[in-house]
Amino acid sequence: MEAPSFAYSASSSSLLSLRKTPLSSPRLSCFGNTKHRNFSVRASSSGDSVVTLLDYGAGNVRSVRNAIRFLGFEIKDVQTPQDILNASRLVFPGVGAFAAAMEVLSKTGMDEALCSYIEKDRPFLGICLGLQLLFESSEENGPVKGLGLIPGTVGRFDSSNGFRVPHIGWNALQITKDSGILDDVGNHHVYFVHSYRAMPSDDNSEWISSKCDYGDKFIASIRRGNVHAVQFHPEKSGDVGLSILRRFLNPKSNMTKKPGEVKASKLAKRVIACLDVRANDKGDLVVTKGDQYDVREHTNENEVRNLGKPVDLAGQYYKDGADEVSFLNITGFRDFPLGDLPMLQVLRYTSENVFVPLTVGGGIRDFTDSTGRYYSSLEVASEYFRSGADKISIGSDAVYAAEEYLRTGVKTGKTSLEQISRVYGNQAVVVSIDPRRVYVKDPNDVQLKTVRVSNLGPNGEEYAWYQCTVNGGREGRPIGAYELAKAVEELGAGEILLNCIDCDGQGKGFDVDLIKLISDAVSIPVIASSGAGAPAHFSEVFNKTNASAALAAGIFHRKEVPIQSVKEHLLKEGIEVRI
CATH class of the missing domain: 3.40.50.880 (Class I glutamine amidotransferase (GATase) domain)
Known part of the structure; x- marks a missing residue:
């Protein structure tokens, strides 16, 4: 596939430098040297x-x-x-x-x-x-x-x-x-x-x-x-x-107020539907879900778990009342992010009929293709914004950036997080944190932030720190979730998507200890993720932590818990949500 052609000027602060002319949609090709100021109406x-x-x-x-x-x-x-x-x-x-x-x-x-x-x-x-x-x-x-x-x-x-x-x-x-x-x-x-x-x-x-x-x-x-x-x-x-x-x-049109609706009074807690998207063994994009990120069925065929088509599911969740839809491309982008046309098409088609925020994540970073052509993370993100994304989620690349920032104390301005935040605003950048619990007997055993955990460790440990991972949870890094969250906030993140590998796919509830630790540590919104299995898990995380939103995947995909049931439960618990 031919690589996209970008116009890039020396001024990185100017949006003119990011203008691209994709075949699919018209752009403002004249924006550059217009000097004519004598207007006639x-x-x-x-x-x-x-x-x-x-x-x-x-x-x-x-x-x-x-x-x-x-x-x-x-x-x-x-x-x-x-x-x-x-x-x-x-x-x-x-x-x-x-x-x-x-x-x-x-x-x-x-x-x-x-x-x-x-x-x-x-x-x-x-x-x-x-x-x-x-x-x-x-x-x-x-x-x-x-x-x-x-x-x-x-x-x-x-x-x-x-x-x-x-x-x-x-x-x-x-x-x-x-x-x-x-x-x-x-x-x-x-x-x-x-x-x-x-x-x-x-x-x-x-x-x-x-x-x-x-x-x-x-x-x-x-x-x-x-x-x-x-x-x-x-x-x-x-x-x-x-x-x-x-x-x-059309000023003559009217909207009839629906009877029996709850009157909005303040900022609502958000309920987000997440779609893990990857290619199956036939090359088709499907929505999947794993336990601790294992997305294959335990059968003789060992096939990728297929829970539906991304565009169809996103449209259904919009109708069901999801406040946002998040796509995580868990296998794309690795060699050529901008070559992943199917995922771009998913965004384009979804945004035609889904009128709530869309987030996309998975491998958004600087990269060089097989021909030696270099692409900045800003160019990659720009294409996803133009395809319908409202927010970009950065995972592994943000971990590496935070580690370097904590080591040197220097903001280079060159990381994907900093570049995208500078041009599109920090509200457009989500950092996805994928930690796992590491139990310790004494907080002084590590130099990283620990918490007293609600559930004791396998050897009776009362404390744990949360080790961040990269590459889909396959590689642990010497940085804790607390340290990472503080660092990415300083680097320009506008929101944190907080997962927990230990709770993922278990259906036993969110890791409240972790979510409280992070949501108390930062001043940007935190999305609780991993572990939801019942409506009560949503009210628990909202009542016990400062999470601004809660995300679920499997229980929605398998129709175990409808989104509307979650919202009805939250309303009964006195938690304001969008109806």
Whole structure:
């Protein structure tokens, strides 16, 4: 297979340097030397079914495209600043870092076109960074000037009050005025993923249509006339998010509030479905599951355990109420990550009909192919973002990076974790930790962090440390889960997926000792994984630890415990979840 062709400039801070032109989707090929600033507005020749999309080349915009098409609308990509002014309705899904986005907009003249379009009260919807860029400035890698349409500065969440940053998950809205596109949405959760936010003030109060409470009340959406922008991601907020997009694209549409629903009040605990994907012996991609990572059936044929097709299962879990879907490619990428077209296709097809966050992991790293062509982990991750991933999960490569960082105390900026976090934001980077228990009689026997365990070791040991592994749990490393978690947070991880080899596939519950240790040690969200066998295991981990989410695989695949049963149990236990 021919290797993908990347355009790469000397400026790593610029999103222009990451622009690629895949055959499957149009990109902004003109973004580079546009200098024309004398704009003239003419009536749009596009019909009512056409939406103009400003995709400046960063992050997962495929999901916005898919949501718009799912709702029956066509998309016209912005190629020149004039396209902005000619739009009948404009959607700006900002993904990435504030400074890099402003660099692209200013270099291409899109900034002036955007300001002119919005000041004329034309139909506009900004999403996430598309809201933040409307403000005067941001503290992210700054201060950096914004478009200056709304008074105020975008600042980072304060994690000193115990709230985890990034703010990731399904949270409630407090509607402050007639928001048009947000009618009845205050009763539901919507999906946020961000580290920076704009704060309400007297100067910008006339713009605010809703707020969200996370440590303090920040601006969740704005509206003035036909101009809307939201900090959350409607394209990742399920049916509720689709209704918001539908209202903007077709203001005459309405969403009927469903009776008997629980009113959203705060950040919900997330229930995540995980799909371990690998090729079987026939070469077909299947969802599998193992005990301590052994994914083969104990039969004469010794075949790979096949629990279904990835796209079909992901679609079913979305319908069942999963808050996120995580794909872990457990055999791909090893020789040629970007050659794994089937997995890319899984993401593309899944994102067409699944409107909750998608995470993909498995071998995302720097590599050199058989021809000697070098690919950076950033290039690899970029292709997965463009194929529909919202978050990238890094495993073994993060362990090696943490070991080197702890040895030298130096952040090189060259690790996959640092590169991807710098360009796409730390909220886009998950580190998957795969530890196993090592029992000790005395905490002083090792120089690594130990815990007093609930269940004694085989020789009556009361303490254990958690040894991190690489290569799918096959190789132990001289670093503990506690030390690794602290290091990757400093290197730029935005979330931790915490597995436990000892509990994997056992169905006896999560390793609460481990999860409490890590979730107390870091200020980023922690996802509990490995061991779920009953709904009560989810409430236990949420009640006894600071985990933000809990993930399961086998019990969902084998239909032993439906996702809805988990959520109904959590509600009965007084734990807020998305319904």
